Amino acid sequence: xxxxxxxxxxxxxxxxxxxxxxxxxxxxxxxxxxxxxxxxxxxxxxxxxxxxxxxxxxxxxxxxxxxxxxxxxxxxxxxxxxxxxxxxxxxxxxxxxxxxxxxxxxxxxxxxxxxxxxxxxxxxxxxxxxxxxxxxxxxxxxxxxxxxxxxxxxxxxxxxxxxxxxxxxxxxxxxxxxxxxxxxxxxxxxxxxxxxxxxxxxxxxxxxxxxxxxxxxxxxxxxxxxxxxxxxxxxxxxxxxxxxxxxxxxxxxxxxxxxxxxxxxxxxxxxxxxxxxxxxxxxxxxxxxxxxxxxxxxxxxxxxxxxxxxxxxxxxxxxxxxxxxxxxxxxxxxxxxxxxxxxxxxxxxxxxxxxxxxxxxxxxxxxxxxxxxxxxxxxxxxxxxxxxxxxxxxxxxxxxxxxxxxxxxxxxxxxxxxxxxxxxxxxxxxxxxxxxxxxxxxxxxxxxxxxxxxxxxxxxxx
Numbered sequence: 001x002x003x004x005x006x007x008x009x010x011x012x013x014x015x016x017x018x019x020x021x022x023x024x025x026x027x028x029x030x031x032x033x034x035x036x037x038x039x040x041x042x043x044x045x046x047x048x049x050x051x052x053x054x055x056x057x058x059x060x061x062x063x064x065x066x067x068x069x070x071x072x073x074x075x076x077x078x079x080x081x082x083x084x085x086x087x088x089x090x091x092x093x094x095x096x097x098x099x100x101x102x103x104x105x106x107x108x109x110x111x112x113x114x115x116x117x118x119x120x121x122x123x124x125x126x127x128x129x130x131x132x133x134x135x136x137x138x139x140x141x142x143x144x145x146x147x148x149x150x151x152x153x154x155x156x157x158x159x160x161x162x163x164x165x166x167x168x169x170x171x172x173x174x175x176x177x178x179x180x181x182x183x184x185x186x187x188x189x190x191x192x193x194x195x196x197x198x199x200x201x202x203x204x205x206x207x208x209x210x211x212x213x214x215x216x217x218x219x220x221x222x223x224x225x226x227x228x229x230x231x232x233x234x235x236x237x238x239x240x241x242x243x244x245x246x247x248x249x250x251x252x253x254x255x256x257x258x259x260x261x262x263x264x265x266x267x268x269x270x271x272x273x274x275x276x277x278x279x280x281x282x283x284x285x286x287x288x289x290x291x292x293x294x295x296x297x298x299x300x301x302x303x304x305x306x307x308x309x310x311x312x313x314x315x316x317x318x319x320x321x322x323x324x325x326x327x328x329x330x331x332x333x334x335x336x337x338x339x340x341x342x343x344x345x346x347x348x349x350x351x352x353x354x355x356x357x358x359x360x361x362x363x364x365x366x367x368x369x370x371x372x373x374x375x376x377x378x379x380x381x382x383x384x385x386x387x388x389x390x391x392x393x394x395x396x397x398x399x400x401x402x403x404x405x406x407x408x409x410x411x412x413x414x415x416x417x418x419x420x421x422x423x424x425x426x427x428x429x430x431x432x433x434x435x436x437x438x439x440x441x442x443x444x445x446x447x448x449x450x451x452x453x454x455x456x457x458x459x460x461x462x
Contacts, residue, residue, distance in 0.1 A: 026227050027146055030205045031154045034145070035161040036198045037097055037138035040104045042165025043172075044127050044191060045073060046309075047108075049285050050173025050302055051184035053292075058184070059117045063415035070285055071411035072121045076128015077135070078404040084133035085397060089214070093141040094207045096133060101199035103130030108191025112184075127191075132404060136397070139380070144208035147228065155384060156320045159377040163316050166284060167309030168194070173288075174302040213242060256398075261391055264460040267444060268383055268399040271332075274437035275379045276406035278339055279430030280371050282414040283308070283364065290364075293423055294355040304361050311365045315372025322373065327449035328382050332441045335374025340434030342367035347427030385448045388457045 048070050056066055088096045107127025114120035139158045146154045176186040209228075212221035222234050256265060283290070287308055291301035322331060345363040349355060387395040417426040448456045 023228055027154070030145055031142045031157065033198075033201045033205045034097065034138045034141040035154075035158045036194075036201060037100060037134035038158045038161030039165035039168070040101070040191075040194055040198055041131050041134050041138075042162040042167075043169045043194060044104055044107065044131050044165075045281075046166040046169035046284055047172065047187055047191060048073075049170070049288055049305060050177060051187045052286065052289055054181070054184035055120070058181075059120070061117075063419040065117070067412040067415045069117065069121060069124070070415075071408050073124040073128040073131065074404055074408035074411060076125040076130075077132035078128075078401055078408070080129040080132025080134075081136050081397060081400045081404060082132075083129075084136040087133070088137050088140065088211075092207050092211050093137055093144065094202055094205065096137050097141065098199055098202050100130040100134040100137070101195050101202065103127060103133075104198070105192045105195035108188045108195065112186070112189035136400065139384070141208055143384070144210045145224075145228070153320060156323065156377055156381060159380055160313070160316045160320065163309070163312045163372060163376070165194075167306070167313055170302070170306045170309040174306055177302055209237075213238060218242075253394075256391055256394060260461060261388065261395070264386055264388070265391075265395050265398065267460070268386055268395060269402045270440060271379055271382060271445065272399045272403035273406040274336075274433070274440065275375045276403055276410055277430070277433045278336070278371075278375065278437055279343065279410065279427075279433070280368075280376070281407050281411055282426070282430070283368065285411055286414055287364070290423060291360070293350070294360050307361070308364060308368050312368050312372045312376075315369040316377055318369075318373035319377035323378055323381055324449060327447050328378050328385075329441065329445050329447045331374040331378045332382070332445060333438060335370050335378075336434045336438035336441060338370035339367050339375075340431045340438065342370065343427045343431035343434065347424040347431065350422065350424035350427065382445075382448065385456050386446075386460060388461055 052066070052070065055061065055069060059065070059069070061069060084096065087099070091099075103126055107123050107130065110123030110126065111120055114123060139155050142154050142158060172190045173187055176183045176190070179186055206224045206227075207220075209221035209224045212218070212224070218238055222238055225234050225237050255261065287305040288301040291304045319331070342363045346360055346367070349360050349363070383396060383399050387399075414426065417429065421429070446459045448459070451459070
């Protein structure tokens with residue numbers, strides 16, 4: 001039996017009248033600190049990209065072991081996502097994020113000091129625990145601290161922090177690339193600095209009001225609610241949150257897979273999986289390897305990878321600006337089309353060995369821009385909206401687990417696919433998944449723009 005009050009529940013943020021003024025500076029500050037977990041998420045997962053050529057040589061990796069060395073972190077991510085809700089409920093959202101910060105630092109330092117492959121993979125798994133937990137708890141913290149009218153944008157800001165972390169990892173790799181044979185060790189060790197900063201910042205932010213009320217600490221919760229808005233009816237807000245706990249019911253996996261909830265659960269799982277099997281993390285993790293195949297040297301490949309990171313950040317701003325204007329479905333469907341065309345173009349370039357005029361870079365940038373402004377951010381928003389209140393926590397956990405497992409499979413198989421089929425064949429496979437995703441989202445995804453969560457629930461639950 002699993003409790004459904006852990007992740008992104010509708011009542012997690014206090015509903016306030018539209019005219020009630022909120023303390024935006026306070027809310028943005030603490031949301032920024034929570035989103036820092038996303039920055040470390042991006043940094044920790046992307047730092048491997050610049051180290052791949054060097055760990056391949058140092059540990060004498062074939063294509064199978066290389067895939068495992070790169071993707072092993074994602075097994076930790078899946079485990080972290082599974083246990084994060086339990087830790088966050090028992091010890092608090094803030095303490096759980098502090099544990100994540102420590103895991104990030106231990107992972108980076110441990111990987112940098114590893115002389116054996118099994119130790120390197122062990123510390124990658126440790127980092128994965130932090131990444132997976134932060135991916136659940138950081139947006140949960142933001143959702144529980146932010147007023148309803150700001151929640152969507154602030155949760156989307158978490159995705160922005162992820163892509164900024166990826167970009168910083170690319171810069172770190174470029175900086176340390178010329179530091180000799182042990183440069184990969186410095187790449188991983190560099191994780192310790194942002195991890196320490198995250199840990200320090202968490203000491204200055206409060207716990208969420210919802211968790212405090214869950215633990216019976218109503219006075220502390222009331223003080224935080226008063227900081228969020230001095231005009232908020234505090235007693236009524238505290239009572240509303242208390243009532244939400246009284247209405248919480250334990251649910252079973254049998255209920256989750258019942259005729260009522262199974263259709264929306266499968267939609268969430270498939271949308272999450274499509275975000276990954278369309279190839280984004282093969283590009284994020286292996287971009288320098290791909291660019292080196294175009295006859296670029298290591299430094300040039302890393303610089304082109306940085307450009308990808310910059311475009312990813314800019315595109316995410318686009319998603320934040322467009323998601324409430326154009327809607328979720330239009331962005332998801334159009335993203336699949338543009339990403340598929342871009343992947344076919346990259347595949348044809350490798351098929352015919354045409355690398356002039358930075359054409360591979362151009363289409364890679366188009367692919368990343370399309371992903372960042374569509375599937376990258378919108379999938380997280382959509383998953384947070386479509387699940388009914390009663391099953392939201394466990395359903396979101398399962399969908400996120402499916403996402404991590406799909407990411408693991410894609411990352412693990414990329415070196416094997418490129419060895420057997422070449423980069424061209426691999427790109428064509430990802431393009432095929434874009435086509436499948438396009439058809440599925442065109443016919444199965446329902447628009448949720450401008451609808452309350454109750455209205456969204458009625459779309460999927462008859």
